Amino acid sequence: MVDTGTIRMVIGIIGNVISLGLFLSPIPTFCRIIKLKTVADFKPDPYVATLLNCAMWVFYGMPFVHPDSILVITINGAGFFIELIYITIFIIYSPGSKRKKIFIALVTEVIFFVIVVFVVMYCFHTTKRRSLIVGIICIVFNILMYASPLTIMKIVVKTKSVKYMPFYLSLTSLLNGVVWVVYALLKFDINILIPNGLGAISGVVQLILYATFYRTTRWDDDDDEINSRSEVQMSNV
Numbered sequence: 334m335v336d337t338g339t340i341r342m343v344i345g346i347i348g349n350v351i352s353l354g355l356f357l358s359p360i361p362t363f364c365r366i367i368k369l370k371t372v373a374d375f376k377p378d379p380y381v382a383t384l385l386n387c388a389m390w391v392f393y394g395m396p397f398v399h400p401d402s403i404l405v406i407t408i409n410g411a412g413f414f415i416e417l418i419y420i421t422i423f424i425i426y427s428p429g430s431k432r433k434k435i436f437i438a439l440v441t442e443v444i445f446f447v448i449v450v451f452v453v454m455y456c457f458h459t460t461k462r463r464s465l466i467v468g469i470i471c472i473v474f475n476i477l478m479y480a481s482p483l484t485i486m487k488i489v490v491k492t493k494s495v496k497y498m499p500f501y502l503s504l505t506s507l508l509n510g511v512v513w514v515v516y517a518l519l520k521f522d523i524n525i526l527i528p529n530g531l532g533a534i535s536g537v538v539q540l541i542l543y544a545t546f547y548r549t550t551r552w553d554d555d556d557d558e559i560n561s562r563s564e565v566q567m568s569n570v
Contacts, residue, residue, distance in 0.1 A: 341519040345404040348512040352408045355505040356383075356415045362499050363422050370426055374497050377423045377435055378484050380416050385442045386474045387413035392450060393471050393524070399464040468524035475528030486542055494550040495543050503543060507536025 359380075366372050387409040392398060394405035420439070424432050449470060457463045485498045510533030517526035 337519055341516060342404075344512060344516045344519060348509070348516050349404055349408040351505065351509050351512050353411060355502070355509045356412045358501040358505045359419060359499060361501075363419060366422060366426050372423055372426050372431070374488070375423075376484050376497075377420065377427070377431070377438075379502075380419045380423065381435065381438045381442070382474070384413065384416040384420060384439075385446065386471075387416060388442075388446055389449070389467065389471045389474050392446075392453075393464070393467045397463070398453070398460060398467050400460055464524075472524055472528050476531055486539065489542050489546055493546050495546050496550050498539065498543065500543055503536055503539035507533055507540060510534075510536055 362375060366375065390409040391406055391413060394402035394409065399405075420435065424435055427435065449467070453463050453466055457466060489495050489498050510529045510531075513525055513529035514533060517523075517529065
C-alpha cells in the first residue's frame with residue numbers, strides 16, 4: 334500500500350508541472366506584444382505580483398526556514414526567472430510612464446524582500462518560528478498574486494470583452510489551485526492551503542467571466558486597435 338508521503342510527493346510533482354504551465358501560459362500574449370511592439374492594454378500587475386510571490390516561496394522552502402520543501406523551491410525558482418523575462422518584455426515595449434511605474438514596483442519589492450530576509454534570519458532562530466513568519470507573508474503575497482487579475486476582470490466587466498484576459502492563464506490558475514490544495518491537505522499545511530484555495534476560487538470566477546463575455550468580445554478589432562496604438566506610440570518616439 335502506497336503511503337501518504339509518496340502520494341503527496343506525486344501530487345507535488347504534478348503541481349510543479351501544472352504550475353510551470355501557469356507560468357508559461359502567457360507566452361502567446363508576450364509573442365503578440367513582441368510582434369506588435371506594444372503592450373497595448375495588457376497589465377503588468379500579475380507578473381510583478383507573481384515575481385515577489387515566487388521569491389518569498391523560494392525563501393520559505395529553504396532548509397533553514399522550512400525543511401523538506403524541495404518541490405516548493407524548484408517550481409518557484411523556475412517561476413521567478415520566467416516572470417523576470419515577462420517583466421523585461423513589458424519594460425521594453427511599455428511607454429515611459431508605465432515603464433517608470435514598473436521600475437518603482439520592482440525596487441519596492443527588492444527592498445521589502447531584503448528587509449524580510451534580514452529580520453527573519455537575525456530575529457528568529459528556529460525553523461518553526463521562521464516557517465510561521467515567512468509562511469504568513471507568503472500567504473499574503475500568494476493571495477495578491479491570485480487577486481492581481483482583479484484589474485483585468487474589472488476591464489472585462491466594463492468592456493464586455495475578454496480579449497485582454499488570456500483563457501489558458503485563467504484555466505491553469507484554477508488547476509494549479511486545486512492540485513496544491515490537495516497537496517496541502519495530504520500533510521496539513523495551512524500556509525499552502527489558504528492561498529491556493531482562494532486561487533482556485535479566483536480561477537473559477539475568471540472562467541465564469543470568460544464564458545459570460547466571450548460572445549460579446551470583438552476579436553476582429555483587436556489587432557487593428559493594437560496596431561493603431563503601436564503606430565501612435567512609434568510616431569511619438
